């Protein structure tokens with residue numbers, strides 16, 4: 417396997433995606449007056465945060481964007497960047513949880529999210545490889561054929577264009593398929609940089625390497641704390657993919673890692689379409705030209721963060737790819753995180769457990785290009801006018817039974833289990849001598865449990881293994897050399913620094 421460019425910036429603390437090449441260069445520095453009170457502070461510079469920030473700035477608000485790393489570092493830098501008219505929560509599931517009207521609003525939001533992206537590309541002349549393609553979903557067995565029928569019928573009900581199709585540009589044998597016109601793809605980081613340029617041109621301010629760890633309210637002023645720094649505003653948006661700290665979202669959103677390869681083929685069989693199977697876990701393929709070269713982007717093999725073996729997920733994905741495609745080399749492999757919402761719909765709006773004026777957007781499943789874009793618009797509208805047609809349906813304060821949404825329940829009854837069981841499952845006999853270079857494990861040394869990682873030079877990096885978010889025990893992710901929490905998905909680098917929230921504090925170092 418060809419190795420990927422290691423000079424490219426690390427994203428999400430893991431393996432960089434091909435989009436990351438656009439993130440090289442010096443960190444952004446923007447003029448900032450610390451005593452200034454902003455109209456809005458947007459915490460997080462992914463697709464959600466920058467869409468909201470640009471929209472608000474264009475409405476005449478003075479907006480500050482803070483990012484713990486830099487814009488594009490989060491999942492928007494590790495996405496596979498499909499723009500769809502359908503979502504992981506099927507319209508049938510949407511209807512069973514939220515009624516016909518709710519399913520229709522969900523379809524409207526997904527479509528409008530796509531329209532927001534298109535409009536911003538046009539308005540700001542963003543060159544980001546945007547291209548419209550046909551989408552295909554195919555079924556490989558009788559059960560999947562039945563599910564596909566449900567998807568087809570419920571999509572038609574909410575006005576999503578879909579038709580049965582016999583020809584699909586895939587080498588995988590299938591029984592039944594649908595074609596979905598009007599899908600699209602783009603380069604997410606080129607797009608984000610277009611938003612960033614427009615935002616700064618409109619007078620917006622960005623600060624990088626600022627991890628917000630608290631927000632409080634006095635009179636009409638919200639204060640965001642980031643270590644020693646404080647920033648003030650009239651409204652705050654947590655566009656951090658998952659709000660930090662222990663909140664109800666820790667229990668309403670389940671974190672998943674998802675895997676992607678960027679593959680060169682020996683032949684020219686790159687599909688000119690977005691293609692999805694219906695396996696569990698699923699696979700998808702599309703093509704993207706990077707640096708003048710065609711790449712097959714193939715992904716899937718998702719699992720709950722901190723569970724299963726990331727290296728094996730990559731291996732299985734590569735095996736699957738080689739089974740169906742004539743692979744010349746695997747140029748990129750990367751992974752990123754998404755959040756499955758308990759009832760299938762995203763949470764967008766006033767944050768229930770925060771002071772009034774603190775908003776959040778989370779729980780997009782694998783559909784954050786459209787849902788992050790519409791969230792940016794919804795939050796901008798709510799802050800500017802107090803109104804949005806999606807205010808109620810996506811309200812984070814909604815209380816919905818989650819019994820119908822089996823995907824969430826199936827894998828998330830385990831948080832309490834991990835909280836207790838992991839404390840007793842630590843390998844008592846493992847010693848530091850047994851730890852090979854480049855590997856990590858929670859071990860017990862002299863009666864003390866430590867998260868130990870041995871680097872290539874033989875040095876041990878020892879940390880307390882207790883996640884600072886909700887005190888679960890972290891697991892080592894060998895593919896990305898990170899410590900991942902199996903409960904709520906917080907991730908740390910080998911020196912304990914927070915890679916991904918909801919944690920806001922790092923793992924304490926032991927002895928070095």
Ligand SMILES: Cc1cc2nc3c(=O)[nH]c(=O)nc-3n(C[C@H](O)[C@H](O)[C@H](O)COP(=O)(O)OP(=O)(O)OC[C@H]3O[C@@H](n4cnc5c(N)ncnc54)[C@H](O)[C@@H]3O)c2cc1C
Nearest residue numbers: 460462463464484490491492495496497498628783784785
């Ligand atoms: C492998 C994979 C493939 C995907 N493919 C698709 C797809 O094809 N189509 C689709 O629609 N969706 C897809 N998704 C989902 C989509 O990528 C995400 O939903 C979306 O990128 C989330 O964007 P965001 O702006 O909300 O969060 P992010 O992009 O994660 O941005 C959050 C930002 O907040 C910052 N931050 C976090 N905490 C703090 C803090 N405390 N203080 C300051 N800053 C903070 C981070 O540094 C980061 O820059 C995929 C997801 C994965 C994992």
